[in-house]
Every structure is written in structure tokens, then in C-alpha cells.
Amino acid sequence: MTLAQSPIEKLPRLVALRGGIGNVPGVRLAGVHAGIKKRKRDLALIAFDAPQACASVITTNEVKAAPLLVTRDSLKTHGSAMRALVCNSGCANACTGAKGEHDAVATARQAAALLGVPKQSVVVSSTGVIGIPLPIDRISKSLERAVHDLESGGEAANDAAEAIMTTDRVPKLAAYAFYQGERRYVVGGIAKGSGMISPNMATMLAFIATDAPMAQKELQAHLTASVDGSFNMISVDGDMSTNDAVYAFAPASEDAAPEHFGAALRKVCDELALAIVADGEGATKALTVHVSGAKNEEQARTVARAIINSNLVKTAMFGEDPNWGRIVSAAGAARSGIDPEKWALYLNDLLWVDRGAVEVLSEAEAHRELEHASVTVRLDLGIGSAAATGWGCDLSRDYVRINASYRT
Numbered sequence: 001m002t003l004a005q006s007p008i009e010k011l012p013r014l015v016a017l018r019g020g021i022g023n024v025p026g027v028r029l030a031g032v033h034a035g036i037k038k039r040k041r042d043l044a045l046i047a048f049d050a051p052q053a054c055a056s057v058i059t060t061n062e063v064k065a066a067p068l069l070v071t072r073d074s075l076k077t078h079g080s081a082m083r084a085l086v087c088n089s090g091c092a093n094a095c096t097g098a099k100g101e102h103d104a105v106a107t108a109r110q111a112a113a114l115l116g117v118p119k120q121s122v123v124v125s126s127t128g129v130i131g132i133p134l135p136i137d138r139i140s141k142s143l144e145r146a147v148h149d150l151e152s153g154g155e156a157a158n159d160a161a162e163a164i165m166t167t168d169r170v171p172k173l174a175a176y177a178f179y180q181g182e183r184r185y186v187v188g189g190i191a192k193g194s195g196m197i198s199p200n201m202a203t204m205l206a207f208i209a210t211d212a213p214m215a216q217k218e219l220q221a222h223l224t225a226s227v228d229g230s231f232n233m234i235s236v237d238g239d240m241s242t243n244d245a246v247y248a249f250a251p252a253s254e255d256a257a258p259e260h261f262g263a264a265l266r267k268v269c270d271e272l273a274l275a276i277v278a279d280g281e282g283a284t285k286a287l288t289v290h291v292s293g294a295k296n297e298e299q300a301r302t303v304a305r306a307i308i309n310s311n312l313v314k315t316a317m318f319g320e321d322p323n324w325g326r327i328v329s330a331a332g333a334a335r336s337g338i339d340p341e342k343w344a345l346y347l348n349d350l351l352w353v354d355r356g357a358v359e360v361l362s363e364a365e366a367h368r369e370l371e372h373a374s375v376t377v378r379l380d381l382g383i384g385s386a387a388a389t390g391w392g393c394d395l396s397r398d399y400v401r402i403n404a405s406y407r408t
Contacts, residue, residue: 013178013260014267019154020161020173021188024209026050026251029156030149031163034142036090036128036135043139044087044163045146046207047115051081052249053216054123055223057231059244066093066100067124068245070108074120080216080252083117085207086143087125087164089192093134094126094242103134110140114147127166127192127205127243161190164205167402168194169279174271180258185212187264189248193276195236195403204231206246206272212261213253222262223248230269233301235308235392236280237399277391282398285317286374291331292387293343293380299336300388303379306334308392317375318394322366324353331379342382348375355382 017023026049034043054075058068075082086107093100108122115122126134150156154173161171175188193204208223227246248265250257278286289307294300307313310330316323324345332338345353348369351360361369369375 014264015177017175017177017186017188019188020157020175020190021046021207021209022152022154022157023175023177024186024188025211027209028150028152029160030146030151031159031161032142032146032149034088035138036088040165041159041163042088042090043142043146044160045111045143045150046085046160046209047150048083048209048249051083051121051252052209053080053214053219053252054082055216055220055248057223057227057246059242061242061244063095063242065126065243066096067104067126068243070101070104071123071125074108074123078118078120081118081121082123082249083121084111084115085123085125085247086111087127087205087207088134088139089164089166090128091132091134092126092128092130092241092243094130096131096133099133103136106136107139107143110143111147114144123247125205125243125245125247127164130242157188157190161192164190164192166192166194167281168192172272172275172279174268174275176264176267178258178260178264180260183258185210185258185261185264187212187261187268189268189272191272191276194279195239195281195399204244204276206231206269208246208248208265208268210248210250210261210265212258213251213255214257214261215254216252218257219248219250222257222265225262226266226269229266230273233304233388233390234273234277235305235390236277236283237395238309238311274391277393280393281402282396282400283393284373284396285394287314287317287392287394288374288376289390289392290376290378290387291381292378293382293384294386294388295337295384297386297388299381300386302334302336303331303338303381304388304390306330307377307379308390311395314392314395317370318396320367320370322361322363322370324359324366327377327379338381339383344380344382346378346380348372349378
């Protein structure tokens with residue numbers, strides 16, 4: 001399954017690299033089996049050779065997992081001096097009360113002690129089943145092995161990417177090099193996500209690093225902007241979890257970020273976000289929704305999110321049913337100020353419905369277009385010049401099968 005590329009795909013001076021975050025100088029990683037899951041890797045460790053500025057974007061869910069709360073406190077005091085990240089899969093450590101926070105703190109402190117760095121300089125993160133205690137003994141026994149296994153390079157990054165997977169079918173890595181004068185910089189990341197993906201700090205984790213030095217405030221501004229246009233514009237099923245987080249790390253400095261850092265970061269975020277929806281639980285089709293002719297960018301994003309988040313649109317895509325009314329209905333339900341007489345709908349660049357009423361493509365023609373593994377819908381609102389793009393997938397019978405027995 002392939003997805004349409006983001007609008008910044010053709011930016012110059014960005015060179016794609018294999019191996020994701022493993023390409024970033026000064027970053028070492030490991031992914032080990034701690035016994036949280038039966039056989040697969042389930043504990044990832046990322047260590048930095050120098051203090052890092054750390055930026056974060058976390059879930060807007062009012063119920064937040066213990067690691068998010070613990071890390072939020074650590075970043076308040078050590079946000080420009082972080083040295084490592086620990087993430088487990090298989091257990092979300094969410095809705096676990098005081099014990100959950102105690103376990104998250106204990107994990108961070110043990111990792112810090114093993115690495116010889118300050119105790120509050122470790123980011124902790126978890127993903128998996130909500131409402132069960134973290135098996136802290138297994139994690140504790142495995143952290144020492146993870147420290148011993150720390151390596152740079154793509155293979156280590158792949159091990160770490162596997163260790164944070166839950167229902168993901170494939171590890172997700174992305175990296176790009178960019179240049180400022182003669183100096184080469186790298187931005188790389190890993191991510192997990194397959195289900196519970198909603199376009200509002202979607203249910204996923206992403207860990208991104210660069211060797212381009214900058215201050216935490218500037219890194220935060222770049223990360224927030226990149227997440228808004230990438231991870232916050234994807235949807236698999238419209239659900240939001242308790243553990244969503246994107247953390248970005250850069251060598252702490254008062255220098256300004258290199259000119260092309262923002263573009264490289266956005267490229268990495270785009271690629272990881274698209275990998276998440278391409279790996280959506282039970283997905284058989286990729287769906288790209290481009291909204292144009294909006295009065296402003298906020299309206300365009302709102303409408304795009306409403307369409308990619310609609311279960312009726314998703315199921316129609318799975319059934320290859322040319323039911324365009326579901327797309328328009330989802331757009332209107334966003335209540336953003338659409339003019340019902342002016343919109344036009346396109347299917348894979350073919351005009352489908354003109355000016356809110358006239359169906360141009362026949363039922364058979366539209367059905368043939370929907371048979372493709374990657375489908376693009378463009379809704380021109382006809383009232384302005386702003387645009388936005390969202391990405392999603394269909395909702396299949398396999399999605400129900402996977403989630404009907406997720407805990408068992």
C-alpha cells in the first residue's frame with residue numbers, strides 16, 4: 001500500500017538515509033526482550049553522548065499515563081540536559097495510580113544510574129494495555145542488558161523500533177541529512193502506531209533526534225509546527241490513547257538552528273506519520289484527503305480531519321462503495337462554514353461531483369477508481385485559497401478482529 005506524498009516532498013538539500021535515528025551522531029540505541037511480551041523485543045533504550053535539549057508534544061487526552069506525568073516534571077527542570085530515553089511496550093502504565101508513577105520514576109532512576117547521568121535526565125515512556133501495573137522487576141533486570149547492548153547505527157535503531165511496537169506489523173524509521181555550508185546535519189526518528197490513531201496528537205509514539213545544536217525553546221517551536229501538519233493529520237480509527245507522545249532531542253546550545261532543520265524535521269515527521277497510517281490495523285487502502293479552497297488553514301485542517309476520521313467514509317472505502325455523500329456529510333458535520341452551493345469533489349484527480357450537486361463520474365467509473373490501493377479525495381470548498389492534507393486508511397473487518405481480542 002502506498003500513500004500520496006506530503007506537499008514538501010520535493011524540498012531540495014534533503015537526503016534520505018536508511019536506519020532512522022541510528023544515523024544521528026552521538027546517539028546509541030538498544031532494543032531487548034524484557035519479558036513483558038512473550039517473545040518479542042519490548043524494552044528500548046536511547047542514550048545520548050552529550051546533554052540534549054528536549055521538546056515534547058503529548059496527548060490531549062485528560063487521562064494521561066504515569067510516564068508522561070513523570071517526564072513532564074523532569075523536563076521542567078532538566079529540559080536542556082536530557083541524556084536518555086527508556087520505553088517499554090506491552091504495558092501502558094496508565095490508570096495505575098501512585099504505583100504507576102513510582103514505577104516510572106524507578107525506571108528513570110535505574111537507567112540514569114546505569115548510564116552515570118543525572119537521575120532526572122531520563123525520559124520514560126510506555127505503550128500497551130491500559131490499567132495493568134508495570135512489571136517493574138522484569139524491566140529492572142533487563143535495563144542492564146540494554147545498557148550493555150547500546151550501539152549506534154541502523155541495526156540498533158531497528159531493534160529499538162521493534163521494541164516499541166504493539167500491534168504494528170513493521171518497525172517505522174526515517175532519517176534525512178541536510179547541509180548548511182559545508183556542515184552536514186542529520187535528523188532521524190523511530191515511531192510506533194497502528195491502532196487508536198486520531199488526528200489530535202494521534203495515538204502513537206515517536207522519538208526523534210538531531211545533531212544540529214539549538215535551544216530547547218527553538219526545538220519546541222519546530223516540533224510543535226511539524227506535529228501539527230503531520231502526526232495531527234492522520235487517522236486510523238479516531239481513538240486517542242493515554243500515552244501519545246513525540247519527543248525530540250538536539251544538542252543543547254544557544255545557537256540558532258541551521259536553516260534547513262525545520263524542513264528536515266517536518267520530512268521525518270511526515271514519513272513516520274505516513275508509515276503509521278500505512279500500517280493501520282486491518283488496513284487495505286491508504287486514503288489521502290486534500291481540502292482546498294478553504295477560507296483559512298484552520299478550516300481546511302478541520303474539514304480534512306473530519307473526513308479522514310469518519311468511520312462511514314472509512315468503511316465505504318473498504319467496500320469500494322462510491323458513496324460520496326458520506327464524504328460531504330463528514331465535511332459539513334465539522335460545522336466550519338462550508339457553502340453548500342460551492343464545493344466540488346474530486347476522486348484521484350477526476351471531477352466526481354461539481355458545485356455541490358452534479359455528479360460527473362458514473363457509479364461504475366467511481367468504483368473503478370476506488371479499487372486502487374491508494375485513493376486520493378480532494379474537496380474544493382470554493383470559498384478561499386487555503387488548503388490542508390490529511391492521511392488515513394480504510395476500516396476493515398480485520399480491524400474488528402484485531403481489537404475484539406486485543407487483551408486476550
